[in-house]
Amino acid sequence: MPRTSQHPKADTFNFRIDPDLKAAFTHATEAEDKPAAQVLRDFMRSYVERQQRKAFELEARRQSLAIARRSRNPSTDEHASLQELEALFDETAIDDDSAK
Template sequence: MSRASQHPKAETFNFRIDPALKFAFTQATESEDKPAAQVLRDFMRSYVERRNRKAFEAEARRQSQAAAARAHDPRSDEAQSLKELGTVFDEDHFGDEWKA
């Protein structure tokens, strides 16, 4: 009977490291009773998540700037939407809360 695992087969990642850094890292992980490999995997996941978040934020910024640039054209959908929002805020009592 084959063994079923919820984790895919792991791969090895080899790299060179300064012996003093390896010793210090090993001491730090042992003092926290954590396997060094697990800490490295956590660092890698964090790095990938941070990179993905930065890429997402950069794309959101690009799209926002593009929409803002289009809003300068009074015939654009963006300009029309902003005009409609302004009208809604002017008509509602909560509108003053949102004005800068």
């Protein structure tokens, strides 16, 4: 008989677990009327997303620090861009002060 589910058949993931932890987990999922397997899949997705977010944040920090280092060198484009931005902010501050 063909599979009627919209989701393709998935791999299984077998692991050992302390019997007390399994009983407590099963009790907790039953109390919320959720299948234990679904809760585990949700946890796994959440964990993967957190790891991806952490990797993204680390890369963003690395790039920010690299740009900050380059911006301190007067011969770089980053330094020139920051000088232009500072000049624009100074102009904006002058315009704001004169409007008062």
